[in-house]
Amino acid sequence: MASDKSKELIIRENQSLSSMKAEAGLPAALADRLELYPENKRRPVNKTLFRNDYFQLTCNMRDNSMSISSRGDIVYSAIPYDTARNYIQRAAIQYLLHPEEVRRYIDMHKPNIEQYLVLSIFQVTGKRVSKDSPEVAQAYRAILENPLLEIQILGRLLQHDETGPLSANLAGKFLFSENVKTGIAGYVSEYLNFVVQLTQALPLTTDGKNIQLLESTIPAALEGEEMYKQLTYESDIAPALDLLPQEIKQTIERSILHATQPMLTNNQPLLRSAYGKELSDVRRNYVAHSVEPQELKQYFENVLPTENMNIINVVSDMHITDGRFPFSNTHYNILAGDIIDSDVTNEKIKGIYVLGNHELAAVLPKNLETSNEEWEKWQPFAKYEWFKLLMENPDDAWPLLPVGDHDYYEVVKEEVEKRFPKMQVLNNSSIIHEGIRYIGLTIPVALVQRKKSLQKFILKSLKKELGEDKEIPTIIVSHAPLFNELSRLSPRSKSYNKAYVCSESAIEQLFEQYNIIGAIHGHHHIPAAFGRYGVVEFAGKERFIVCSIYSDMNTGFELMSLINQQDLSGR
Known part of the structure; x- marks a missing residue:
């Protein structure tokens, strides 16, 4: 039995x-x-x-x-709250594929690395040195002499260019003498081992973040970008292996020969099973001493190109505070809000612009009492609490902003158009460009507590702008996302609110009836490392979502790469 x-x-x-x-x-x-x-x-x-x-x-x-x-035992970094893991993994792949280009990228950033080294040396010794000091020169050479540290520095630079200057624990991130205590080098060596073994054993490709089947097409957004090549079993990694420490090179070579066999571990990673208590104690007692990236930006140079060649360029959340527009693009631009935090003018850039919450305060005169003429246009709104807060402390005003059909937004629109005369500000209006209809809705913030009235406004505005033409390909642009179903914000984010879903069935019906191919938003400051677009299914059809947040490295996303992949017929 x-x-x-x-x-x-x-x-x-x-x-x-x-x-x-x-x-x-x-x-x-x-x-x-x-x-x-x-x-x-x-x-x-x-x-x-x-x-x-x-x-x-x-x-x-x-x-x-x-x-x-x-798998849980290996520690990425002993530095508490170290957020660069994804960047460093991408950097590891790029180093395997083309170490010479990595070196050029690092050399291009030398002034900023030297600034980091100055700050790192001060954090360790309390000694103030100059960028041309022997101490900085020696620390810079140490980076170039240690491939595992060079990979980390590339990752830090990618993070710097996307999210702004770093400030906490700089010594552990940039000085070889301190970096060896963090365990990151051991993590990187084991990660290199794994991705080589993986791509040798299976028909897969990776750029350090995305994993795809080898026969799949590489996303158009990645094509031609030198720093985003994919690792496959055909990749020539011999030049990089010759630069890596001998024991790591030998381990990877064995992986290539025996791709289906378990790897030997020659490097010494930091393991939770051995150091878990010490790591917990460090984290518990950790004081970051970090500084806001915007405050540090003045001490660093932008060494990346400022000309953008995208045909339809999408970017948001530039938050310009110094009065200078930071990039140029002679084609068509979609600026999805929060572009300005100061008095900025650009007479050349053309395209469409939707209002974010920061525009609502940035266009206000600095001193209304000195100009009766300026005060006159804002006088009708002076009775509102949200307007008083916009004048005094804008961060407190955001939850109180009116739903996006208020007269105030039209006045702000006129002010923005004065500063960007070739941009058309879409305040609940639409335009057709190159056969695509763009509907711009004024949704400065995600008003979760007033979701019902917000979605009634969305429905009313879409009905008006969609009109009778159900066939023309249509893209909806707003600063805050329409709702969770058409948002790039991860449910794991602290900003995510599960209640911000589409609960108005008539909106879904419009999406079913009309040829709405995608949506564009900003607001949530999602780094490019997490992907600037996604494809979701909503109302019975796949639609793209783009959230392209500005950074020195990411001056916009090429929307044509997605439009060209779409079936624009609406079938």
Whole structure:
């Protein structure tokens, strides 16, 4: 009887595995791996496809998306709240693919690295040195002599260019003598081991963040960008291996020869199993001593090109505070709000502009009492509490702003158009450009507490602007996203509110009836490292979402790369 039960159990397990593979929708080379890992039988969503001692590749069975994650024991960094892991992983891939270009990128940023080294040396020794001092020169040479640190520095620079200057724990990030204590070098070496083994064993490609099937097309947004090449089994990584420490080179070479075998660990990563208590104590007692990036920006140079060649360039959240427009683009631009925090004028840039919350305060005169003429246009709004707060403390005004059909927004629109005469500010209006209709809605902030009135406004505005033409490809632009379904904000973000969903069925019906191909928003300051666009299904059809936040490295997203992929017929 026991034997019969055992046979029955084996049959059931085989049936379960067969069912799992059938439902996976994965290529056979990947689906066959599901049964290699027993834990997959009890995991309904995230299933293991590949792993070694420290990392694993998992597949989300709901959408077949893949991701690399650590298995829990290896520590990325002993520096508390170190947010550069994704940047450093991208940097590791770029170093494998073209170390010479990495070196050029670092050399281009030399003035900023020297500034970081000056601050790092002061944090460690209390000694103030100049950028041309022997101490800085020696610390800079140490970066170039240590490939694992050079990879980290590239990652830090990518983070700097996307999110602004770094300030906390600079010594651990930039000085070799301090960096060796952080464990990051060990993490990087094991990550390199894993991605090489992974891409040698399976038909996959990665840029350090995204994982794709090898036969898949690389996103158009990545094509031609030198710093975003993909690692595959065909990649020539020999030049990079020759530069890496000998033990790491040998480990990776063994991975290439024995891609399906477990890797040997020659480097010494920082493990929670050995140092967990010490790391917890450090984090518990940690004081960041960090400074806001905007306050530090004056001490660093922008060494990246400021000319943008995108045909339809999308960017938001520039928050210009120094009165200078920071990039040039002679084509068509979509500025999705929060462009200005100071008096800025640009007579050349053309395209469309939607209002963000920061425009509402930035256009106000600095001293209304000195100009009766200026005061006259704002006088009708002086009775409102939100207007008083815009004058005194704008951050307190955002939750009180009126839903976006208020007269105040029209006055702000006129002021913005004076400063950007070739831009058309879409305040709940639309324009057709090159066969695409753009509807600009004034949604400066996500008014979750007034969601019902906000969505009534969205419905009314869309009905008016969509009109009778149901075939023309249409893109909706707003500063804050329309609702969660058309937002790039991650549910894991502190800013995410699960109540901000589309609860107005008539809006979904409009999306079903009209050829709305995508939406553009800003507001949530999502770094480019997390992706500037996504594709979601809403109201029965796939639609793109773009959130392209400005940075020195990211002066805009090429919208044509998405438009060209769309079936513009609406079928």
